[in-house]
Amino acid sequence: MELLAGHRHGKVELRLIRTRDARALQQELLSNRSWLQRWEATIPNGVASFDMRIGIRRLLQQYRDGAGYPFVMLYDGEIAGQLNIWGVSRGSLCSATIGYWVSERFAGRGITPTAVALATDASFTEYGLHRMEICIRPENAASLRVVQKLGFRYEGLRRRYIHIDGDWRDHYAFALTREDVPRGVLARWVEGQAPQDAAAIPPSDRLSI
Template sequence: MDPNLPRSHGPVTLRIVRQRDARMLQAELVANRAWLQPWEATSPDGPVTFDMRSGVRRLLQQYRDGSGVPFVMEYNGEIAGQLNVWGVARGSLASATIGYWVSERFAGRQITPTSVALATDLCFGELRLHRMEVCIRPENRASLRVVEKLGFRYEGLRRRYIHIDGEWRDHYTFALVREDVPEGVLRRWVEGRATPAVAAIPPADRLPI
């Protein structure tokens, strides 16, 4: 994959993070602290000092190692958030997980579904992965709308799955495999052919919010 080749649709661009992005990303995270805190991964071992410069270095090392692909989401050329493909598994599994955050001032502009679609198409195409997964807290209605729009299939409830905002949190799991979208995720969504119903959560798995 060419790290210098961005993927775009309309005003939304997805590109590999650069070390010089650290300052802007740090500023966005600080400015959006209240907006993002309920969804931020934390450490069960206690608070840790966060430095975006070292964070970007770590993400780029994972990219070089082949275990992740760290993206920046831009809107009309301005950094709007991050999307990370992590937990890349090769061989017989050939899968990965997508996580993301977007600044509050860019919410509602279709940046996240566009970026998730672009990233999934890239992973199915250039990276030759077979399965892409998104895990979402039941309380995160905005992210649940993303997987509905794109037609990700609901696959189950994971109890106390990820440490978020200071506690182990339950997550719903959604996924697509390459055979689900031979035309591509972005194209299927843009053409109105995604099926939101496949993301429906069965009554037995619905948690009180």
């Protein structure tokens, strides 16, 4: 499979992850344990490997298999976090899910919404996908702001959906389809055209945090 080209807007860039990124990424994860741990996926009745080199090799194998698109997020040329397009389904579905993390020292600079917009646009225009989903824990206010900014549509509450930080956690599901953003997610957001209420969670689904 041909290697992905990078995607950039301003100081934010997405590029395909490389094995040699392992040291920098592992250093960021270790220095951000208190910031990231409560949002990290875990394995029921098992122990997740913290060997970043092994993790990158697995991500690149998924990429070669057409099952995912693993990126590093760069800010002004410096690694700020990761973004993975995972669970790619082809055929009649043509959908995927986005997951991400960003270092605390880079928070508040618009990196994550920019990266999510870039990744979603690439998925619709280059990778042949039709639908992109993001699932977010109700407690994760920062990630909820990302989908609110970009105008992702709220699609429902998923009970005990993903194993996070040692237990099965509820998640809110948000999505966009290609038809929702004919001019692109990034352009719609930058131009102030993203619907502000698309990600609104109805009172019946709101969980007490």
